[in-house]
Amino acid sequence: MCGLTGLLDADGSTFGDIRGRIAAMTGPLSHRGPDAEGIWIGEGVALGHRRLAILDLSAAGAQPMISACGRWIIVINGEIYNHLDLRRELEAAGAVLTWRGHSDTETLLAGIAHWGLDETLRRATGMFALALWDRRERRLSLARDRMGEKPLYWGWAGRSIVFGSELKALRGHPGFPCGICRAALAQYLRFTYVPAPRSIHPGIFKLEPGTVLEVAGHAPATVPSEPLRPGEQHGSLSIRRYWSLNDVIEMGCRTLLTDEEEAIGALEHTLRTAIGRQMVADVPLGAFLSGGIDSSLVTALMQEQSPGPVKTFTIGFENPAFNEAPHAAAVARHLGTDHSEMTVTEQDAREVIPHLPDLYDEPFADSSQIPTFLLCRAARANVTVALSGDAGDELFGGYNRYFWGPRIWQRLSWMPPALRRGVGAGTRAIPIPAWDRMGHMLGRVGGPRIMWPGDKAHRLARRLREVNNLDGLYRSLVSEWDGAALVRGLQKEPRSLLDDSLPACLDGDPVARMMAQDMRSYLPDDILCKVDRAAMGVSLETRVPFLDPAVIAFSMRLPARMRIRDNQGKWALRQILYRRVPRELIERPKAGFAIPIGDWLRGPLRPWAEDLLTPARLEQDGFLDPRPIRKIWMEHQSGRPDGTPRLWAVLMFQAWLERWRNV
Template structure:
């Protein structure tokens, strides 16, 4: 796990200047790699590569980067882990193409694969999470590549005649050629998604390489180069649905436990202390259970708890940890601890990011790093095995909505909106004792308002876009913005699936998962110099998940059915069965309380008008409604606040 960066000047450059610029860019990534640093350049080609290293495998100088292949053709800076690199070494030996190894790092293995098999074939044979920049000295070409599911980040863009690239925007901004012009279309995307989806970035002429893609840039036509996919999620979907797993429930559970267990075992490989996040939910509990089953000593597990009712899962995590016999650490966080993180967020997230669970993610990473350098997480289970409540809603709410005539839909929507969310919450609280368990909803008032919106939608796809959108019409809020195309708005790029639920799952795995969840985990963890690994995103687990029929994922009104069966083999059902909770904070109340003055300053009408990015009226209206308690606009307001705080931080650091 590292931070990598570099630059390529088309017409060459002075060696000292190239090295100085690359070192300045690398210095911005020290948090990603505090253990070692390196820089390399070819002044005739105008290329410079730099790396910051968090040492995980091969702690010796043999793992130092930038690293050359043994034949001298390739030079690489690499961020990530190749979990099957020892198997790749065995294949190279069997084919008699292995070099004389200098050490046992996966970076050296990758380079040997490039020499023997070429870049694309090596990537297709590799299992891991990564982003890298590879300079081919023979063909004078630069290749940028990113892992299949998008666990590791990679930004790039031309600034004049200079190509800049790196793990975070911080590195690109350190170069004197960087033009920090905000892309208003990307800002509109931020308001819709709470994040900026790839390939877009907050600055003009800067892009994120999409997951599963590589970009080969030749010296003779560099600006004509376009990313190409070496692995496509939609292909995994099609292949899985085309050859479904026909198996009994027990056999399907065996297959999942075997494949997921193999992924967990491979990702436990480390030369430094290793542990796991544990919330006590299905996903993290399954990962920890499989880890403990493969360890002869107690696994280190970590959780944080909150004193606010409805936000604390620490007791559940402790119960799972006791049953499994892990070495468990928990920390109860007071509101002041969480609030203290907020001023740091604009620096941690190099472009504005609006998912408020960034705060507890940072805190759990901070706690975990005190004892270990690597932590496994349970991310990905919801997207692969049908865990989000919106999938259940698609099978119930949307199917029922479709049967209603348009006039009845509009009337029902109007009736739902007459009652305020607060009033709905109070009503549900009173009648909760007589309601079926499936109706024990968190924030029923907000769900009633969302249902009102759903009643007027024209299609299942529109239903999903509505659920995935914070601001429903962000281009009307961002001045001068034209919202660019994304996977959500490009039907030609949609997966072909047999049901709305499966389509939603496939879309989430290609949008929400890499652009929000994995960004959040990477930045929050790396700000603490902690490597995170996600066993469920091994592409072989992904491909198996798509072979599992939907009825073995969602059954009897419950998501992640098959994943639960694996967990029940290790943990009693009573310890993990409870309503799904997000990894959140009581943001709605904080905005009305301890964060009110801070938010008011950033949302000041005159300030918004002078800065010229937002129309003040719709933002001020939502702020007023939120303060009154009439509506809960925490998510929409938080995204605006995160942009405003990020803008203020960037102005301060640029002054």
């Protein structure tokens, strides 16, 4: 795991001190790679790299790395888990006779020389973002892994195309555009993260997962008016897909599994293989363990393949309503892991908040970013690599919205919009504690057990106002603000990846449509972003076995009944886990990774928040309409309804703005 950056000038010239510029861009990534720094400079192009040594700790694994033939120079952030298999294939083909070291970077370069870039990426199993310079063709290629585990920003800074793992690297270029993209701001306020392909800055973009950006010759001197999408071109710059989630979904639909016993056995083998590949490292390795389905299954399959106790990590909280540490400890005892638990005080958690604008680089408002960072920091004291259970929800049907959303729409779809708005108003008229009591009673008689049903009922009621179909309901469920209405100077909210078409085979499967939408936006731009920045902020590499390409492809072959059954998600994963961990250690309401932000905003965080949300300050900044923000703020202070998600989104933007607007 590392950090990369670079630049390509518009006419191939070297403007000013190119070494000084690339050094200024590489230095801010030291947290992503504390072990070494490398820089390569050519005519009008420069590559920078910070190394966190995981495989081949010697100088033979250093980057930027030049291919054996001298044609290609590469910098990469990530890991190629099947690189030893690729080496054997290259050796069998006579493509490589001797190796300089045993790093996966060298393997990737040899593959590119033999198969070409796209074919090598399709053969590679791993997480990565990379920049490749072809010295013979004078061609720059940027590529990102299939699901977006590793970040890659790119765009224009003056007369150069710049790129890097984080925005702070790009800000090291003197021509970096420090303005605010209002279209991206509107999308951020809706989703609480900035979705690809935009970034918060105009002219700076995120490369979409599974794509290659190519600049043939010199960089275009002009910035496109809209973000480029796969299949589009701007002068000498083009973007293409080397891998398509839609294609994998369509293949899964054509080969759906019918035999449950056979499916569970095959899934178990696929997961075991993926986890075994990701346990290879030349540094200490462990796992995050919350005691939930996903992390417990990953840990169990790790322990079965480990020669000794796996190191596992969890954090606990003083507030028992948010503390899942006892569940994790019980699972750890059963599996026999070497378990570490750190109790976090509210003061510990609140002390992270001032550092969030630096850690995340652009506005980001998933409040579980705070405990995620604390968990990563605790793990880094003992290991350099940690496996996680992320992506289990999106691939195997774990979120409450997957089984509540279709049911709600089935009961409300016949209603005219005005009547639905009335139902929403009636729902909000029932106090939150009353909904909590009803939710508790429903769970006792066999219904789905849901944490905080009152808050969720009120949020759903608010979101029913303008829903016209099930896709609209999904979009509403994952939205907080109407960004176009809140952002000043913006007439219309731009399209997002959620507006792209889905495969026709999902037309009759609302749950699968929701899961596909989550996989192409919420997963890479929220979940994976959250973990990457939190982990790399303390120089910890995290790995996600559920995002192994074989696991992704297999999950698409599971019919709905093998994902969600009896008001529970992740049915297939449960069957594998229950063979290893007693059911009673696992079964409990899905809680997420929550902290009491809402209570803190009424208590110790209130002065900080009040200062950021004063009408005078919002007016002076000129980006947001103060009136709806103040309304939600005052309602939240009164105790109901809970405005935490919307307020946290505004607060994280205001805190980010305070930190970065004049840099």
